[in-house]
Amino acid sequence: MKFFNFLVIALFLAITSCTIDKTDYEAELGSEVPEYYEFKEAASFTSGNYKISIEALNGAFYKGYNEIHLKILNMQTSQNISTSEVTFLPVMSNPDGNTSSCPHLYNLKYDAVNKYYAGYSVFTSESATMASWKLYVSFTSDNQVYKVDKDVAVEKQSNKNLNMTSFKGNDGEQYFIALVSPQKPTVAENPLTAGIYKYNKPSNSAGNFPDPSQFSYSEVNGFTLKLDPRMPEPSMGNHSSPNNKDLTQQNDGLYHGVVNYTMTGNWTLNLIMMNQNGLILKGTVVPTDFTPGVEGVKSELYIDTLF
Template sequence: MKMYQIFIMSLLLMAVSCTLDKTDYESEINTAVPEHYEFKEATTVNKDGYTINIETLNGTFYQGYNEIRLKITDSQKNENINVADVTFLPIMTKADGSKTSCPYQYNLDYKPDGKYYSGYSVFTDKSNTAASWKIYLSFTVNNKIYTVNKDLTVNDQNNKNLNMSSFTGNDGEQYCIALISPQKPKVAENKLVAGIYKYNKPSVSTGTFPDPSQFSYSEVKGYTLQLDPRMPEPSMGNHSSPNNQDLKQGNDSLYHGVVNYTMTGNWTLNFILLNQNGKIIKGTKVSTDFTPGVPGAKSELFIDTLF
């Protein structure tokens, strides 16, 4: 009887706490979770009679995953031109002068329906006094190669559902996981999409700056990202949810799974990253114990979200 009473009291505590926290987070949703589905001009570069327009969601470069759309037009005729071999290379310069990059697509793909070149960049840091970003572009017209560069500003990502994580794996390699979708989850089973990338350690450079071989990343192939979502707030007891699905790689090279958010609020996506052979690259299991009144334990590899 005593154990039954304790069990009932625990359920009541969880129900009351969840209701209170849900109300608190509902007042935050409208301002904390922006949604952007329209591509707008983020920056423009002019080169020898050609205009290069780069579009992103909301016309802004954000820390994290950015889909890139690039258009090249004849500046005088204001019409699209036939170009080839369009490349995109972002480079960050630190305060000490050292240079690094981030996961990106170097050779952009042409999309004939929209008449633009498509790619992505996962900016690992926002612009600040200690870090500045510049993009290096090239394209070919009538067998002539044009190169151009442009400073840009990378802004903080205010939508925590699009957060990212950079880390060193147990294999000594540098990895990055970037959330891509959903922008604004629902209290339901949500399709979860992420990109997973690895830094390619360069050999001695034989080219001139910017040599893309010195700033190379690749999409990891055939990995598994195990998922365990929890609500880490002390009043939530670090409880999880049913029907979640681990992330597997799709034909688009991105990783797809399902996260079941049973209520609004703070959630932690706890991960364990496994390579093709099932070896743990990063991450630890989280205890299933219900821990009301205590901040929830997190995996060694996690990303916080909020909706």
């Protein structure tokens, strides 16, 4: 009974304390968190008789997870190529000449139903004076290999529900977690999707630029991402919610779970990442104390969201 009374009081404080701020959250939602479901051309370039078109949501590339659709059109025959091996490599350069990449699918997969090559790129930063992105694409047609490249702009991701994080695990490997959906959660139990990726350290010296072996990433398989969502604002008391489900990998290679948002506002997805053997690679348990007036403690591994 004491626990029940405490819970009721806690929820009452949380609800009443966020009333003033709620209007601000709604204003930010309307101006900065649109939903994009239409794929449009984000980049195009030509090589010989071929036009390469890359589509992304809203016709733009954003920091974080980007699903991409690539089409190759033979402009002489007006036919799309469907039998070629297509490679896709994003490379970031800075003024000092240093280069790096980001999690991506190097060998794109042809979708025969929708008639495009499918892949993704998890851009780790937006374009800036000190960081420019270029896409390198190759394909084969009539036994001839075509290699093309294109400078592209990567925009800031204003939707915090699509945030990402990168970190070094306890095993010394570099990992990346990117939120994929939902774009705009509701006050309910929301299906939560994320991608987990690892940088593959090169085992050989670099060849001709851009050598894909130096920019290799892979999807992480068989991990578990334990989830504990909290509202860390002092007015919220770091309260959580019931019926959340940890993220596990499904057939699409992505990790799926459930996050239960009980009200709008700032939420932190506290995470613990475990490998196939149940060993913790990153993340810490969050205290369960209700702390009104005090900012909530976050896990060693977390991603902030807002809706």
